[in-house]
Amino acid sequence: MRSGLLFKLALLLAIFGILSSGITGYYAYTANRAMLVSATQSDLLTAARGVNRRMVQWEDEAADDTLLLSRLVQVQVVINQRNGSEARRARDELAQAFAAMLALHPEYLQVRLIGTADNGLELVRVDSRSGLTARVDGGDLQEKGHFPYVFETLALPAGQIYQSSIEVNHERSSHDAEGGPA
Protein backbone atom coordinates (compact mmCIF):
# COMPACT_ATOMS: atom_id res chain seq x y z
CA MET A 1 0.00 0.00 0.00
CA ARG A 2 2.57 2.43 1.25
CA SER A 3 4.88 1.73 -1.65
CA GLY A 4 1.88 2.19 -4.00
CA LEU A 5 1.14 5.61 -2.50
CA LEU A 6 4.77 6.59 -2.66
CA PHE A 7 4.88 5.56 -6.27
CA LYS A 8 1.78 7.65 -7.09
CA LEU A 9 3.21 10.63 -5.24
CA ALA A 10 6.50 10.27 -7.05
CA LEU A 11 4.67 9.99 -10.34
CA LEU A 12 2.62 13.12 -9.58
CA LEU A 13 5.74 15.03 -8.60
CA ALA A 14 7.48 13.83 -11.75
CA ILE A 15 4.51 15.00 -13.85
CA PHE A 16 4.59 18.40 -12.15
CA GLY A 17 8.30 18.55 -12.74
CA ILE A 18 7.94 17.72 -16.40
CA LEU A 19 5.02 20.10 -16.78
CA SER A 20 6.81 23.00 -15.12
CA SER A 21 10.00 22.48 -17.10
CA GLY A 22 7.90 22.07 -20.25
CA ILE A 23 6.07 25.33 -19.62
CA THR A 24 9.31 27.12 -18.78
CA GLY A 25 10.87 25.74 -21.94
CA TYR A 26 7.89 26.75 -24.02
CA TYR A 27 7.93 30.30 -22.66
CA ALA A 28 11.64 30.55 -23.20
CA TYR A 29 11.14 29.33 -26.77
CA THR A 30 8.32 31.79 -27.63
CA ALA A 31 10.12 34.69 -25.95
CA ASN A 32 13.31 33.89 -27.84
CA ARG A 33 11.45 33.52 -31.08
CA ALA A 34 9.69 36.86 -30.59
CA MET A 35 13.05 38.50 -29.86
CA LEU A 36 14.62 36.92 -32.92
CA VAL A 37 11.72 37.98 -35.17
CA SER A 38 11.83 41.49 -33.79
CA ALA A 39 15.63 41.71 -34.23
CA THR A 40 15.37 40.38 -37.80
CA GLN A 41 12.55 42.79 -38.64
CA SER A 42 14.60 45.65 -37.30
CA ASP A 43 17.63 44.52 -39.37
CA LEU A 44 15.46 44.21 -42.49
CA LEU A 45 13.94 47.63 -41.93
CA THR A 46 17.37 49.18 -41.57
CA ALA A 47 18.54 47.41 -44.75
CA ALA A 48 15.40 48.48 -46.66
CA ARG A 49 15.89 52.09 -45.55
CA GLY A 50 19.50 51.87 -46.69
CA VAL A 51 18.47 50.51 -50.11
CA ASN A 52 15.79 53.16 -50.41
CA ARG A 53 18.30 55.93 -49.62
CA ARG A 54 20.72 54.55 -52.21
CA MET A 55 17.92 54.26 -54.81
CA VAL A 56 16.89 57.87 -54.29
CA GLN A 57 20.53 58.90 -54.53
CA TRP A 58 20.99 56.91 -57.76
CA GLU A 59 17.86 58.46 -59.23
CA ASP A 60 19.12 61.96 -58.38
CA GLU A 61 22.51 61.20 -59.88
CA ALA A 62 20.95 59.75 -63.04
CA ALA A 63 18.74 62.84 -63.35
CA ASP A 64 21.81 65.10 -62.97
CA ASP A 65 23.71 63.09 -65.59
CA THR A 66 20.73 63.33 -67.96
CA LEU A 67 20.50 67.10 -67.51
CA LEU A 68 24.25 67.44 -68.07
CA LEU A 69 24.11 65.44 -71.32
CA SER A 70 21.03 67.30 -72.52
CA ARG A 71 22.89 70.63 -72.22
CA LEU A 72 25.75 69.58 -74.47
CA VAL A 73 25.89 71.92 -77.42
CA GLN A 74 25.87 68.99 -79.87
CA VAL A 75 22.30 68.10 -78.78
CA GLN A 76 20.99 71.34 -80.28
CA VAL A 77 22.91 70.72 -83.51
CA VAL A 78 21.57 67.15 -83.84
CA ILE A 79 18.00 68.23 -83.13
CA ASN A 80 18.00 71.21 -85.48
CA GLN A 81 19.99 69.79 -88.39
CA ARG A 82 19.01 66.28 -89.31
CA ASN A 83 21.42 65.97 -92.26
CA GLY A 84 24.77 67.29 -93.36
CA SER A 85 28.33 66.85 -92.19
CA GLU A 86 27.99 69.13 -89.17
CA ALA A 87 25.02 67.10 -87.87
CA ARG A 88 26.90 63.85 -88.51
CA ARG A 89 29.92 65.14 -86.59
CA ALA A 90 27.69 66.28 -83.73
CA ARG A 91 26.05 62.84 -83.58
CA ASP A 92 29.47 61.15 -83.44
CA GLU A 93 30.61 63.48 -80.66
CA LEU A 94 27.42 62.84 -78.70
CA ALA A 95 27.89 59.10 -79.11
CA GLN A 96 31.40 59.49 -77.66
CA ALA A 97 30.03 61.47 -74.71
CA PHE A 98 27.34 58.81 -74.13
CA ALA A 99 29.95 56.02 -74.27
CA ALA A 100 32.13 57.92 -71.77
CA MET A 101 29.14 58.25 -69.44
CA LEU A 102 28.37 54.52 -69.74
CA ALA A 103 32.02 53.65 -69.05
CA LEU A 104 31.93 55.74 -65.87
CA HIS A 105 28.62 54.22 -64.77
CA PRO A 106 28.52 50.45 -65.37
CA GLU A 107 25.02 50.45 -63.81
CA TYR A 108 23.65 52.38 -66.82
CA LEU A 109 22.60 50.10 -69.70
CA GLN A 110 21.79 52.68 -72.33
CA VAL A 111 22.06 56.38 -73.16
CA ARG A 112 19.94 57.75 -76.01
CA LEU A 113 18.86 60.99 -77.60
CA ILE A 114 15.34 60.60 -78.98
CA GLY A 115 13.78 63.17 -81.28
CA THR A 116 10.14 64.20 -81.48
CA ALA A 117 10.08 64.01 -85.27
CA ASP A 118 9.75 60.74 -87.20
CA ASN A 119 7.63 59.01 -84.55
CA GLY A 120 10.20 59.38 -81.83
CA LEU A 121 13.14 58.01 -83.82
CA GLU A 122 16.32 57.53 -81.81
CA LEU A 123 18.94 60.02 -83.04
CA VAL A 124 21.94 58.83 -81.05
CA ARG A 125 22.08 55.60 -79.10
CA VAL A 126 24.80 53.82 -77.19
CA ASP A 127 24.17 50.55 -75.33
CA SER A 128 26.30 48.95 -72.66
CA ARG A 129 26.57 45.30 -71.78
CA SER A 130 29.08 43.71 -69.42
CA GLY A 131 31.20 46.85 -69.39
CA LEU A 132 31.42 47.09 -73.21
CA THR A 133 29.72 49.92 -75.06
CA ALA A 134 28.24 49.57 -78.54
CA ARG A 135 26.78 52.31 -80.69
CA VAL A 136 23.50 51.53 -82.46
CA ASP A 137 23.09 53.49 -85.68
CA GLY A 138 21.45 53.75 -89.09
CA GLY A 139 18.72 51.22 -89.80
CA ASP A 140 19.06 49.69 -86.32
CA LEU A 141 17.74 52.83 -84.63
CA GLN A 142 14.13 52.47 -83.49
CA GLU A 143 11.00 54.59 -83.19
CA LYS A 144 10.04 55.10 -79.56
CA GLY A 145 7.24 57.67 -79.71
CA HIS A 146 4.69 55.17 -78.35
CA PHE A 147 6.54 54.58 -75.07
CA PRO A 148 5.53 56.57 -71.97
CA TYR A 149 9.14 57.70 -71.42
CA VAL A 150 8.78 59.67 -74.66
CA PHE A 151 5.18 60.94 -74.72
CA GLU A 152 5.01 61.61 -70.97
CA THR A 153 8.37 63.46 -71.08
CA LEU A 154 7.15 65.65 -73.95
CA ALA A 155 4.27 66.81 -71.77
CA LEU A 156 6.73 68.16 -69.16
CA PRO A 157 8.15 71.71 -69.15
CA ALA A 158 11.70 72.02 -70.52
CA GLY A 159 14.42 71.05 -68.05
CA GLN A 160 12.27 68.61 -66.08
CA ILE A 161 13.06 64.94 -65.74
CA TYR A 162 10.62 62.07 -66.29
CA GLN A 163 11.21 58.99 -64.15
CA SER A 164 9.66 55.82 -65.63
CA SER A 165 8.10 53.25 -63.37
CA ILE A 166 10.61 50.50 -62.62
CA GLU A 167 9.76 47.35 -64.55
CA VAL A 168 11.25 44.61 -66.70
CA ASN A 169 12.17 45.92 -70.14
CA HIS A 170 10.48 44.11 -73.04
CA GLU A 171 11.97 46.16 -75.88
CA ARG A 172 14.26 44.29 -78.24
CA SER A 173 16.96 45.39 -80.62
CA SER A 174 20.37 44.46 -81.96
CA HIS A 175 22.22 45.36 -78.73
CA ASP A 176 19.39 45.24 -76.32
CA ALA A 177 18.71 45.72 -72.67
CA GLU A 178 15.82 43.26 -72.96
CA GLY A 179 15.03 41.35 -69.81
CA GLY A 180 16.95 43.84 -67.67
CA PRO A 181 15.46 46.53 -65.49
CA ALA A 182 14.31 49.74 -67.18
Add this chain to the structure above:
Amino acid sequence: MAKDVLRVLAWPGYADPDVVHDFERRYQVSVEVTFVDSDEALWARMHAAGGPRFDVVAANTAEMQRYHAAGLLLPLNPSLIPNLQRQLPRFRDRAGIPGLQQQGKLYAVPYTYSTMGIIYDKRQFARPPDSMNVLWDPRYRHKVLDFNSGPHNFSFAALASGIAQPFRLDAAQQAAMVKRLIDLRRNVLTYYNLPEEATELFIRHKVAVMFGNYGTQQLNSLRQAGADVGYAIPREGVLAWLDCWAMTRAARQPQLAQQWINYMLEPSVSALLPTRQGLANTLSASADLPSGARVLWLQPVENANRREALWQKIYSGDLPGSF
Protein backbone atom coordinates in the same frame (compact mmCIF):
# COMPACT_ATOMS: atom_id res chain seq x y z
CA MET B 1 -21.94 5.22 -49.01
CA ALA B 2 -19.55 7.83 -50.34
CA LYS B 3 -21.05 10.31 -52.76
CA ASP B 4 -19.97 10.41 -56.39
CA VAL B 5 -17.48 13.18 -57.09
CA LEU B 6 -17.48 15.44 -60.16
CA ARG B 7 -14.16 17.18 -60.82
CA VAL B 8 -14.48 20.55 -62.55
CA LEU B 9 -11.64 22.60 -64.07
CA ALA B 10 -12.78 26.15 -64.81
CA TRP B 11 -12.10 29.88 -64.73
CA PRO B 12 -13.08 31.96 -61.70
CA GLY B 13 -16.73 32.99 -61.93
CA TYR B 14 -17.83 29.93 -63.90
CA ALA B 15 -18.69 27.77 -60.88
CA ASP B 16 -19.56 29.98 -57.90
CA PRO B 17 -20.14 28.18 -54.56
CA ASP B 18 -23.94 28.71 -54.56
CA VAL B 19 -24.22 27.30 -58.10
CA VAL B 20 -22.08 24.29 -57.15
CA HIS B 21 -24.07 23.73 -53.98
CA ASP B 22 -27.41 23.62 -55.87
CA PHE B 23 -25.98 21.08 -58.31
CA GLU B 24 -24.69 18.92 -55.45
CA ARG B 25 -28.10 18.94 -53.79
CA ARG B 26 -29.99 18.24 -56.99
CA TYR B 27 -27.88 15.23 -58.02
CA GLN B 28 -26.73 14.11 -54.55
CA VAL B 29 -23.07 14.31 -55.55
CA SER B 30 -20.01 16.16 -54.45
CA VAL B 31 -18.27 18.66 -56.77
CA GLU B 32 -14.57 19.59 -56.62
CA VAL B 33 -13.79 22.81 -58.48
CA THR B 34 -10.25 23.77 -59.50
CA PHE B 35 -9.78 27.28 -60.85
CA VAL B 36 -7.16 28.43 -63.35
CA ASP B 37 -6.32 31.97 -64.37
CA SER B 38 -4.55 31.48 -67.71
CA ASP B 39 -4.64 29.28 -70.81
CA GLU B 40 -1.12 28.14 -69.90
CA ALA B 41 -2.23 26.98 -66.44
CA LEU B 42 -5.19 25.20 -68.03
CA TRP B 43 -2.92 23.47 -70.56
CA ALA B 44 -0.56 22.37 -67.76
CA ARG B 45 -3.47 20.92 -65.73
CA MET B 46 -4.81 19.07 -68.76
CA HIS B 47 -1.34 17.71 -69.55
CA ALA B 48 -0.40 16.59 -66.04
CA ALA B 49 1.52 13.30 -65.91
CA GLY B 50 -0.97 10.46 -66.17
CA GLY B 51 -3.57 12.59 -67.99
CA PRO B 52 -6.13 15.13 -66.80
CA ARG B 53 -7.64 14.56 -63.36
CA PHE B 54 -10.90 16.31 -64.22
CA ASP B 55 -14.27 15.24 -65.60
CA VAL B 56 -15.27 18.54 -67.20
CA VAL B 57 -13.24 21.53 -68.36
CA ALA B 58 -14.05 25.06 -69.54
CA ALA B 59 -11.81 26.55 -72.24
CA ASN B 60 -12.06 28.70 -75.37
CA THR B 61 -12.63 27.32 -78.87
CA ALA B 62 -8.97 27.64 -79.89
CA GLU B 63 -7.86 25.67 -76.81
CA MET B 64 -10.60 23.09 -77.42
CA GLN B 65 -9.10 22.41 -80.85
CA ARG B 66 -5.72 21.78 -79.25
CA TYR B 67 -7.22 19.52 -76.58
CA HIS B 68 -9.12 17.53 -79.17
CA ALA B 69 -6.01 17.17 -81.32
CA ALA B 70 -4.15 15.88 -78.24
CA GLY B 71 -6.88 13.26 -77.68
CA LEU B 72 -7.91 14.71 -74.30
CA LEU B 73 -11.67 15.04 -74.90
CA LEU B 74 -14.62 12.65 -75.13
CA PRO B 75 -17.55 13.27 -77.51
CA LEU B 76 -20.80 14.53 -75.95
CA ASN B 77 -24.28 13.17 -76.42
CA PRO B 78 -26.59 16.09 -77.30
CA SER B 79 -29.65 14.17 -76.06
CA LEU B 80 -28.17 14.29 -72.54
CA ILE B 81 -27.88 18.09 -72.80
CA PRO B 82 -31.45 19.21 -73.58
CA ASN B 83 -30.65 22.82 -72.66
CA LEU B 84 -28.75 23.08 -75.98
CA GLN B 85 -32.21 23.85 -77.40
CA ARG B 86 -32.35 27.01 -75.33
CA GLN B 87 -29.23 28.52 -76.97
CA LEU B 88 -29.36 31.39 -79.46
CA PRO B 89 -29.27 30.32 -83.15
CA ARG B 90 -25.70 31.66 -83.42
CA PHE B 91 -24.52 29.03 -80.90
CA ARG B 92 -26.71 26.21 -82.20
CA ASP B 93 -24.92 26.48 -85.56
CA ARG B 94 -22.22 24.09 -84.39
CA ALA B 95 -20.64 23.64 -87.80
CA GLY B 96 -20.23 27.42 -88.02
CA ILE B 97 -18.02 27.63 -84.92
CA PRO B 98 -14.66 25.88 -85.37
CA GLY B 99 -13.75 23.76 -82.35
CA LEU B 100 -17.23 22.58 -81.32
CA GLN B 101 -17.48 19.53 -83.57
CA GLN B 102 -15.00 17.01 -84.89
CA GLN B 103 -16.01 14.43 -87.51
CA GLY B 104 -19.64 15.34 -86.93
CA LYS B 105 -19.46 14.67 -83.18
CA LEU B 106 -20.08 17.33 -80.56
CA TYR B 107 -17.07 17.96 -78.30
CA ALA B 108 -17.63 21.43 -76.83
CA VAL B 109 -20.71 23.36 -75.71
CA PRO B 110 -20.58 27.19 -75.86
CA TYR B 111 -21.05 28.82 -72.45
CA THR B 112 -19.87 32.44 -72.40
CA TYR B 113 -18.11 34.86 -74.74
CA SER B 114 -16.75 38.33 -75.18
CA THR B 115 -16.26 40.25 -78.39
CA MET B 116 -13.19 42.47 -78.90
CA GLY B 117 -14.90 45.50 -80.37
CA ILE B 118 -14.02 49.17 -80.65
CA ILE B 119 -14.44 51.40 -77.63
CA TYR B 120 -14.79 55.09 -78.47
CA ASP B 121 -15.26 58.40 -76.69
CA LYS B 122 -18.78 59.55 -77.60
CA ARG B 123 -17.76 63.21 -77.28
CA GLN B 124 -15.15 62.82 -80.02
CA PHE B 125 -17.40 60.96 -82.49
CA ALA B 126 -20.57 62.39 -84.05
CA ARG B 127 -21.47 58.87 -85.18
CA PRO B 128 -20.16 55.55 -83.84
CA PRO B 129 -17.14 54.31 -85.84
CA ASP B 130 -18.15 51.38 -88.05
CA SER B 131 -14.80 50.09 -89.29
CA MET B 132 -11.68 48.64 -87.70
CA ASN B 133 -9.78 51.11 -89.90
CA VAL B 134 -10.73 53.93 -87.52
CA LEU B 135 -7.67 52.90 -85.49
CA TRP B 136 -5.47 54.00 -88.42
CA ASP B 137 -7.37 57.27 -89.00
CA PRO B 138 -4.83 60.16 -88.88
CA ARG B 139 -7.53 62.42 -87.40
CA TYR B 140 -7.07 60.47 -84.16
CA ARG B 141 -3.27 60.42 -84.26
CA HIS B 142 -1.90 59.67 -80.76
CA LYS B 143 -5.49 59.36 -79.49
CA VAL B 144 -5.65 55.61 -80.13
CA LEU B 145 -4.91 52.75 -77.72
CA ASP B 146 -4.08 49.21 -78.77
CA PHE B 147 -3.55 45.99 -76.84
CA ASN B 148 0.01 44.67 -76.59
CA SER B 149 -0.42 41.27 -78.24
CA GLY B 150 1.08 39.85 -81.42
CA PRO B 151 -1.50 37.21 -82.39
CA HIS B 152 -4.57 39.46 -81.91
CA ASN B 153 -3.06 42.50 -83.61
CA PHE B 154 -2.17 40.50 -86.72
CA SER B 155 -5.71 39.06 -86.79
CA PHE B 156 -7.54 42.37 -86.54
CA ALA B 157 -5.16 44.10 -88.95
CA ALA B 158 -6.02 41.29 -91.40
CA LEU B 159 -9.73 41.82 -90.74
CA ALA B 160 -9.33 45.55 -91.37
CA SER B 161 -7.52 44.74 -94.63
CA GLY B 162 -10.35 42.54 -95.87
CA ILE B 163 -8.42 39.25 -95.58
CA ALA B 164 -10.94 36.41 -95.41
CA GLN B 165 -8.92 34.11 -93.11
CA PRO B 166 -7.29 36.33 -90.48
CA PHE B 167 -6.07 33.33 -88.45
CA ARG B 168 -4.34 31.74 -91.45
CA LEU B 169 -1.98 34.29 -92.98
CA ASP B 170 0.48 33.30 -95.68
CA ALA B 171 3.97 34.83 -95.80
CA ALA B 172 2.95 37.67 -98.13
CA GLN B 173 -0.06 38.56 -96.00
CA GLN B 174 2.09 38.46 -92.87
CA ALA B 175 4.58 40.87 -94.45
CA ALA B 176 1.74 43.19 -95.48
CA MET B 177 0.37 43.10 -91.92
CA VAL B 178 3.79 44.02 -90.51
CA LYS B 179 3.60 47.23 -92.59
CA ARG B 180 0.05 47.91 -91.44
CA LEU B 181 0.95 47.35 -87.80
CA ILE B 182 3.92 49.74 -88.12
CA ASP B 183 1.48 52.32 -89.52
CA LEU B 184 -0.79 51.63 -86.56
CA ARG B 185 2.14 52.01 -84.14
CA ARG B 186 2.70 55.48 -85.56
CA ASN B 187 -0.94 56.37 -84.95
CA VAL B 188 -1.39 55.03 -81.41
CA LEU B 189 -0.61 56.83 -78.20
CA THR B 190 0.61 53.57 -76.68
CA TYR B 191 -0.20 49.92 -75.95
CA TYR B 192 -1.84 48.53 -72.82
CA ASN B 193 -1.64 45.17 -71.09
CA LEU B 194 -4.20 45.31 -68.29
CA PRO B 195 -7.76 46.69 -68.48
CA GLU B 196 -7.22 49.10 -65.57
CA GLU B 197 -4.12 50.45 -67.34
CA ALA B 198 -6.26 51.12 -70.43
CA THR B 199 -8.91 52.89 -68.36
CA GLU B 200 -6.33 55.15 -66.74
CA LEU B 201 -4.65 56.01 -70.08
CA PHE B 202 -8.01 56.51 -71.82
CA ILE B 203 -9.17 59.09 -69.31
CA ARG B 204 -5.87 60.86 -68.58
CA HIS B 205 -4.86 61.26 -72.25
CA LYS B 206 -8.38 61.94 -73.62
CA VAL B 207 -8.12 58.94 -75.93
CA ALA B 208 -10.66 58.85 -78.78
CA VAL B 209 -10.77 55.18 -79.69
CA MET B 210 -9.27 51.86 -78.71
CA PHE B 211 -9.18 48.17 -79.55
CA GLY B 212 -11.15 46.63 -76.67
CA ASN B 213 -9.30 43.39 -76.02
CA TYR B 214 -11.31 42.86 -72.82
CA GLY B 215 -14.57 43.77 -74.55
CA THR B 216 -17.65 44.74 -72.60
CA GLN B 217 -15.96 44.13 -69.23
CA GLN B 218 -13.53 46.91 -70.15
CA LEU B 219 -16.41 49.09 -71.29
CA ASN B 220 -18.06 48.75 -67.89
CA SER B 221 -14.87 49.63 -66.04
CA LEU B 222 -14.46 52.78 -68.19
CA ARG B 223 -18.06 53.82 -67.52
CA GLN B 224 -17.58 53.30 -63.81
CA ALA B 225 -14.50 55.54 -64.02
CA GLY B 226 -16.70 58.27 -65.53
CA ALA B 227 -15.88 57.99 -69.25
CA ASP B 228 -18.67 58.64 -71.77
CA VAL B 229 -17.87 55.69 -74.02
CA GLY B 230 -19.64 53.62 -76.65
CA TYR B 231 -19.00 50.14 -78.04
CA ALA B 232 -18.94 49.43 -81.77
CA ILE B 233 -18.81 46.19 -83.72
CA PRO B 234 -16.85 46.90 -86.94
CA ARG B 235 -18.49 46.01 -90.25
CA GLU B 236 -15.50 43.84 -91.24
CA GLY B 237 -16.33 41.54 -88.32
CA VAL B 238 -15.21 41.29 -84.73
CA LEU B 239 -12.76 38.96 -82.99
CA ALA B 240 -14.26 37.15 -80.02
CA TRP B 241 -13.37 34.46 -77.56
CA LEU B 242 -15.94 31.79 -76.76
CA ASP B 243 -15.51 29.61 -73.70
CA CYS B 244 -17.09 26.18 -73.85
CA TRP B 245 -17.61 23.19 -71.59
CA ALA B 246 -16.18 19.83 -72.59
CA MET B 247 -15.76 16.37 -71.07
CA THR B 248 -12.22 15.06 -70.64
CA ARG B 249 -11.14 11.54 -71.47
CA ALA B 250 -10.67 11.02 -67.71
CA ALA B 251 -14.40 11.48 -67.01
CA ARG B 252 -15.43 8.74 -64.58
CA GLN B 253 -19.16 9.24 -65.01
CA PRO B 254 -19.98 10.64 -68.45
CA GLN B 255 -23.65 11.03 -67.58
CA LEU B 256 -22.89 13.17 -64.51
CA ALA B 257 -20.37 15.23 -66.49
CA GLN B 258 -23.03 15.96 -69.12
CA GLN B 259 -25.60 16.76 -66.42
CA TRP B 260 -23.16 19.43 -65.22
CA ILE B 261 -22.85 20.86 -68.75
CA ASN B 262 -26.63 20.85 -69.09
CA TYR B 263 -26.95 22.53 -65.68
CA MET B 264 -24.56 25.30 -66.79
CA LEU B 265 -27.07 26.12 -69.53
CA GLU B 266 -30.01 26.44 -67.11
CA PRO B 267 -31.39 29.96 -67.52
CA SER B 268 -30.92 30.69 -63.79
CA VAL B 269 -27.23 29.65 -63.93
CA SER B 270 -26.30 31.24 -67.27
CA ALA B 271 -28.07 34.45 -66.20
CA LEU B 272 -25.39 34.95 -63.55
CA LEU B 273 -22.70 35.55 -66.21
CA PRO B 274 -23.92 39.04 -67.18
CA THR B 275 -24.93 40.06 -63.66
CA ARG B 276 -21.89 38.79 -61.76
CA GLN B 277 -19.12 38.70 -64.37
CA GLY B 278 -20.15 41.30 -66.97
CA LEU B 279 -19.92 38.51 -69.57
CA ALA B 280 -22.47 37.47 -72.17
CA ASN B 281 -24.20 34.08 -72.06
CA THR B 282 -25.38 31.90 -74.94
CA LEU B 283 -29.11 31.96 -74.07
CA SER B 284 -30.07 35.63 -74.27
CA ALA B 285 -29.11 38.20 -76.89
CA SER B 286 -26.54 40.82 -75.85
CA ALA B 287 -27.22 44.48 -76.58
CA ASP B 288 -23.54 44.85 -77.54
CA LEU B 289 -23.68 42.32 -80.38
CA PRO B 290 -26.22 42.89 -83.21
CA SER B 291 -27.68 39.56 -84.31
CA GLY B 292 -26.36 39.81 -87.90
CA ALA B 293 -22.82 40.88 -86.95
CA ARG B 294 -19.95 38.79 -88.29
CA VAL B 295 -18.13 37.20 -85.38
CA LEU B 296 -14.73 35.53 -85.80
CA TRP B 297 -14.32 33.13 -82.90
CA LEU B 298 -10.65 32.82 -81.99
CA GLN B 299 -8.81 29.99 -83.67
CA PRO B 300 -5.23 28.79 -83.44
CA VAL B 301 -3.15 31.02 -85.73
CA GLU B 302 -0.87 29.75 -88.50
CA ASN B 303 2.30 30.24 -86.40
CA ALA B 304 1.91 31.90 -83.01
CA ASN B 305 5.67 32.04 -82.33
CA ARG B 306 6.33 33.75 -85.66
CA ARG B 307 3.59 36.33 -85.02
CA GLU B 308 4.94 36.96 -81.52
CA ALA B 309 8.53 37.40 -82.78
CA LEU B 310 7.41 39.86 -85.47
CA TRP B 311 5.23 41.67 -82.93
CA GLN B 312 8.18 42.10 -80.55
CA LYS B 313 10.09 43.89 -83.31
CA ILE B 314 7.09 46.07 -84.19
CA TYR B 315 6.44 46.92 -80.53
CA SER B 316 10.12 47.73 -79.94
CA GLY B 317 10.02 50.31 -82.73
CA ASP B 318 11.94 48.62 -85.56
CA LEU B 319 11.93 50.50 -88.85
CA PRO B 320 10.07 48.98 -91.84
CA GLY B 321 13.37 48.11 -93.55
CA SER B 322 14.57 45.84 -90.74
CA PHE B 323 12.05 43.00 -91.18
